Amino acid sequence: MRRFTWVVALVMVCLSLVVSGCGKKDAGSVVKELDGVMSKLQSYHGKGQMTLRTGQDPQEYDVEVSFQAPSFYRISLTNAKKDITQIVLRNDDGVFVLTPHLNKSFRFQSDWPENQGQVYLYQSLVQSILMDNERHFTSDEKAYVFDVVANYQNGSLARQKVWLDKRNYAPQHVEVSDANSNVMVIVKFDQFEFGTKFEKDQFDMQRNMTGWNLKTLPTMMQGDSKTGEKTGKTDSKAGTGAASGNQGAKGTAQETGDKGTSAGQGSGTDAKSGAAGTSKETSAGAAVGNGASNSSAADGTKTGSTNSSQGTAANGTQAAATGAKKDTSKQQSFGIIEPRYMPSGVKKQDVTELKLGEDQAVMLRYSGKYNYTLMESRPQVQTVSILPGDILDLGFTLGVVTGDAKKTLTWTYDGVEFRLSTGDLPETEMIKVAQAVQGEIGK
Numbered sequence: 001m002r003r004f005t006w007v008v009a010l011v012m013v014c015l016s017l018v019v020s021g022c023g024k025k026d027a028g029s030v031v032k033e034l035d036g037v038m039s040k041l042q043s044y045h046g047k048g049q050m051t052l053r054t055g056q057d058p059q060e061y062d063v064e065v066s067f068q069a070p071s072f073y074r075i076s077l078t079n080a081k082k083d084i085t086q087i088v089l090r091n092d093d094g095v096f097v098l099t100p101h102l103n104k105s106f107r108f109q110s111d112w113p114e115n116q117g118q119v120y121l122y123q124s125l126v127q128s129i130l131m132d133n134e135r136h137f138t139s140d141e142k143a144y145v146f147d148v149v150a151n152y153q154n155g156s157l158a159r160q161k162v163w164l165d166k167r168n169y170a171p172q173h174v175e176v177s178d179a180n181s182n183v184m185v186i187v188k189f190d191q192f193e194f195g196t197k198f199e200k201d202q203f204d205m206q207r208n209m210t211g212w213n214l215k216t217l218p219t220m221m222q223g224d225s226k227t228g229e230k231t232g233k234t235d236s237k238a239g240t241g242a243a244s245g246n247q248g249a250k251g252t253a254q255e256t257g258d259k260g261t262s263a264g265q266g267s268g269t270d271a272k273s274g275a276a277g278t279s280k281e282t283s284a285g286a287a288v289g290n291g292a293s294n295s296s297a298a299d300g301t302k303t304g305s306t307n308s309s310q311g312t313a314a315n316g317t318q319a320a321a322t323g324a325k326k327d328t329s330k331q332q333s334f335g336i337i338e339p340r341y342m343p344s345g346v347k348k349q350d351v352t353e354l355k356l357g358e359d360q361a362v363m364l365r366y367s368g369k370y371n372y373t374l375m376e377s378r379p380q381v382q383t384v385s386i387l388p389g390d391i392l393d394l395g396f397t398l399g400v401v402t403g404d405a406k407k408t409l410t411w412t413y414d415g416v417e418f419r420l421s422t423g424d425l426p427e428t429e430m431i432k433v434a435q436a437v438q439g440e441i442g443k
Helices: 002-023 027-039 122-131 205-211 226-240 273-278 427-435
Strands: 043-052 059-068 072-079 084-091 094-099 104-108 136-139 143-149 157-165 171-178 183-194 268-270 346-356 359-368 372-377 383-386 389-393 398-402 407-413 416-422
Touching (some): 059 122, 084 205, 094 205, 094 398, 104 389, 122 143, 122 157, 122 171, 157 183, 389 427, 398 427, 407 427
Parallel strands (some): 104 383
Antiparallel strands (some): 043 059, 059 072, 084 094, 094 104, 143 157, 157 171, 171 183, 359 372, 372 416, 398 407
16 A cells, blocks of 8 residues: 555656646747747737936936837837827838927838847847847746846847747847946836737828827727727827818929928928918828928038928918918027037037027037037927938937938937037947937036
């Protein structure tokens, strides 16, 4: 009897070891399954918070990401304290960087984000795991944890740790560190769902420009519920700010002034009157496109002249400009924002006040080992700029880089538009200078 009991106990121990061994995965098996998840990826939607520790004080941002195969993306970055949102879209019309509260957008042709990683995109996280053959792998109670090389535009970010849910490989947590193992970026996902069914205009530029701040704006389809359909329709109408049947015709893109700006790079602008309901200076049905070209001498003391052109309505007729002239004396003022970082061997030369069209602006000039200018303004006019450039991830926002020999990095922060222009400042240094305005107060 004792022998029988001992044999049964031994068999149970062996079975428990076999079962526990079968339930444990190594790095190779997880990587193989991740590759399979990527090959079948059709859509996802996630929300969370991002903390940046690149400045003096940590900065908090709400992050929302949406993807629909094969190449539609929507990223929303909201400053948690100031409730300022910037949206990045990719659809059939190209890539858009939108700043809705300023009625400002950039549009350009690009293969983003395939050509660069983004810490909040699932594809970027998984690719970093698949590509690093020297990856470190551990696991805890609920997640598989990978420590891999970080592959981002910001060269100061060296490694990242990624926590993936054991149930479905959804991202839970990301920590990106510099070469000294200091954690610089943290992303925590509160929710992440695969196979999301989106509203048909989820990735539409006009919908995102006019409906970005509506709390009830639907993110995804509510199944076959009629209530969900009605909610989506109501929010869509509210976002346009126009009554039913009173829709503005779309203006065609006009590229003007493409041979130089005060920042050293031209920009063409167009506007779509679908956003007319949100503008006090345009009437419904009118499309107004404004393009400006500003030039300055090398010493930054001359202000440029502006050239403007009117967009045409979709039916080919000339659109009427109904906006009243702005009183520039009433323009909201702002102090000069000086970046707290300067590359070694660089000194600030001077500060010049000037005008960009109807907008007041200041230009800070730096020289030494590297030479660059920083233009700051508060744009007052709705513009849609078509730029031959690419996206540059600044962490707290996304910028647009244009030009070849002389590059201009354009971004907005807290209502101020910045243009950093240089002929010799490396891209990594441009990122550091841009990040150095984050959290700064105008003087």
